[in-house]
Amino acid sequence: MSDREDRLRSLLNKVRAKRPDERTTRAADALERIRTASGTMAAAAQSAPPTVPPTPVPSSAPAQLPSSPLPEPPTSPTIDSPTRYSSQPPRVERPLSIEPRARSVRPSSGAPAVGSRPAGASPSRRPESIRAQSVAPTGQPVVYATDQPEFPRPKTFGDLLELTLSLRPR
Amino acid sequence: MHDGRFDPSGFYEFNLTGGMVRTRTGERVVILSEDVLSSLVAAAARDGDLTPLRRLGELLGEQVLGGLDRPASVLSPEAVLGHVSAVTSLFGWGRLTFERWGAALVVALRDKPELDEDELGAAALLGGMFSEISQRQVSCVPTGDSKFVMVDFEVAETVWGWFKDGADLPAIIGMLDTKRAS
Numbered sequence: 307m308s309d310r311e312d313r314l315r316s317l318l319n320k321v322r323a324k325r326p327d328e329r330t331t332r333a334a335d336a337l338e339r340i341r342t343a344s345g346t347m348a349a350a351a352q353s354a355p356p357t358v359p360p361t362p363v364p365s366s367a368p369a370q371l372p373s374s375p376l377p378e379p380p381t382s383p384t385i386d387s388p389t390r391y392s393s394q395p396p397r398v399e400r401p402l403s404i405e406p407r408a409r410s411v412r413p414s415s416g417a418p419a420v421g422s423r424p425a426g427a428s429p430s431r432r433p434e435s436i437r438a439q440s441v442a443p444t445g446q447p448v449v450y451a452t453d454q455p456e457f458p459r460p461k462t463f464g465d466l467l468e469l470t471l472s473l474r475p476r
Numbered sequence: 477m478h479d480g481r482f483d484p485s486g487f488y489e490f491n492l493t494g495g496m497v498r499t500r501t502g503e504r505v506v507i508l509s510e511d512v513l514s515s516l517v518a519a520a521a522r523d524g525d526l527t528p529l530r531r532l533g534e535l536l537g538e539q540v541l542g543g544l545d546r547p548a549s550v551l552s553p554e555a556v557l558g559h560v561s562a563v564t565s566l567f568g569w570g571r572l573t574f575e576r577w578g579a580a581l582v583v584a585l586r587d588k589p590e591l592d593e594d595e596l597g598a599a600a601l602l603g604g605m606f607s608e609i610s611q612r613q614v615s616c617v618p619t620g621d622s623k624f625v626m627v628d629f630e631v632a633e634t635v636w637g638w639f640k641d642g643a644d645l646p647a648i649i650g651m652l653d654t655k656r657a658s
């Protein structure tokens with residue numbers, strides 16, 4: 307009896323001594339399979355076999371957890387760099403001509419009627435029409451379409467009058 | 477106060493029993509045919525005295541000022557133009573628009589009555605009207621194509637001479653320069 311008991315206890319001890327490692331190995335294998343299948347921790351949580359006890363996994367096991375199961379959060383767009391195509395005016399290519407500034411004023415755009423030259427330096431300039439208030443009920447000046455004003459547009463009729471009455475023969 | 481737009485309603489008051497037509501400011505007006513007016517203006521231009529036309533322009537200017545709630549000088553060009561063109565149309569003198577040629581303000585008067593060949597009658601009318609509106613001595617010098625450049629009274633003769641010598645509007649603008657008073 308004693309011999310038999312001794313053998314049984316010895317076997318039992320051996321089994322007890324081996325089982326944690328075996329369990330660890332099985333748990334690690336299961337995690338590895340889950341990781342390969344889904345690649346995410348969420349999937350791992352859903353598909354982990356219920357028979358795998360969570361606690362026996364040693365603390366060293368997480369080292370084998372997916373190194374990057376979660377995709378990196380998308381890098382936020384560089385907020386400090388503006389969208390250039392919308393922040394810069396479209397480049398308008400002007401055809402070269404003999405008098406490149408001769409028609410810098412376009413009546414339809416509402417641009418100011420004076421180019422970079424002094425008043426009246428370009429004989430072929432076109433006039434700028436001032437629309438009646440019935441056309442622009444708000445009385446606001448015509449909005450410049452594309453060209454930047456090359457000098458301030460008179461805001462009042464008095465300014466406009468002062469400008470034209472200051473004209474003298476060269 | 478109103479929204480700044482010209483209100484043409486009730487502009488004329490017809491007194492059939494009295495045989496009179498008045499504007500809403502009380503000015504008596506007479507309706508003439510274009511032919512008659514043209515003959516009168518042509519005769520006045522030959523004599524070199526367009527004072528009646530200038531006076532008529534001043535009356536139009538008074539009508540404009542009567543429709544403004546503030547002095548014209550502080551209003552936007554569009555607001556003044558709206559009133560000026562409305563009054564001009566109501567008196568049958570055509571369609572009036574403004575143009576800017578550089579620093580120069582050009583008045584275009586389309587579909588106006590055919591008066592004299594040199595358009596001096598219309599020039600006198602416009603000069604009187606804008607002088608009244610601006611309270612300054614303003615001349616509107618014909619530059620062809622029913623356009624008149626608005627200049628100071630003192631340089632009007634010079635500009636007119638350029639036009640008579642064959643200069644068109646762009647050339648005239650090119651011979652003018654801004655000289656602001658210091």
